[in-house]
Amino acid sequence: MIIAVDGPTASGKGTIAKALAAHFGLPHLDTGLLYRAVGRQVQLNDGDPNNPADALAATHFLDALLLDDFLRSEEVGGLASRVSVHPAVRQALYDRQRAFVEQPGGAVLDGRDIGTVIAPEAEVKLFVTASVEARARRRWLEMTGREIEIPLAEIEQDIVRRDARDINRKDAPLKAAPDALILDTTSFDKEQAIEAAIEAVKERL
Numbered sequence: 001m002i003i004a005v006d007g008p009t010a011s012g013k014g015t016i017a018k019a020l021a022a023h024f025g026l027p028h029l030d031t032g033l034l035y036r037a038v039g040r041q042v043q044l045n046d047g048d049p050n051n052p053a054d055a056l057a058a059t060h061f062l063d064a065l066l067l068d069d070f071l072r073s074e075e076v077g078g079l080a081s082r083v084s085v086h087p088a089v090r091q092a093l094y095d096r097q098r099a100f101v102e103q104p105g106g107a108v109l110d111g112r113d114i115g116t117v118i119a120p121e122a123e124v125k126l127f128v129t130a131s132v133e134a135r136a137r138r139r140w141l142e143m144t145g146r147e148i149e150i151p152l153a154e155i156e157q158d159i160v161r162r163d164a165r166d167i168n169r170k171d172a173p174l175k176a177a178p179d180a181l182i183l184d185t186t187s188f189d190k191e192q193a194i195e196a197a198i199e200a201v202k203e204r205l
């Protein structure tokens with residue numbers, strides 16, 4: 001069984017994908033980490049994430065970087081969203097994601113284009129979304145918990161900018177596959193979101 005979980009930043013898609021993988025006993029790939037590793041490598045190279053050649057050069061030797069402490073930072077998230085615009089970068093990461101999809105027994109992948117480009121054959125496609133306000137608040141609570149002080153308004157602006165870049169890019173934009181089930185988690189807490197996702201998968205089986 002292949003489960004594709006797509007959605008915008010801080011929608012809860014990562015939490016949901018991880019919980020589905022544990023519940024159904026499947027391996028999980030957070031594809032955002034691949035783009036984050038490319039963004040981080042551009043930064044280490046002193047490159048420009050908007051330059052396709054710099055971004056493509058950064059797609060080599062990503063494995064060591066997947067353990068990098070900075071990968072989950074907002075700064076690297078922003079770099080990831082810039083490098084992910086370039087078709088050559090998306091192509092360079094395609095085979096690796098396909099190999100994960102094709103492993104025997106199935107898999108759960110989360111990202112932006114799993115149901116549309118990476119695994120259009122997935123048996124279950126979820127598009128997880130929530131209001132900008134709810135997503136900003138979640139991210140703010142998470143960062144405050146890690147003792148990172150940042151105004152809520154700043155996080156909200158960053159989310160709006162990142163959404164716009166992901167939705168408006170030409171290659172593999174963020175959008176729900178026509179056969180995806182839309183899961184709006186605005187009024188859900190973490191447990192409710194996970195429960196709704198597990199029920200949705202069961203209904204599709």
Ligand code: C5P
Nearest residue numbers: 009031032033035080081084111112113
């Ligand atoms: O999900 P996460 O916030 O870690 O993703 C970081 C960035 O990587 C996203 O804003 C998006 O631009 C890009 N991305 C993508 N396609 C994916 C996963 C992530 O373009 N499948």
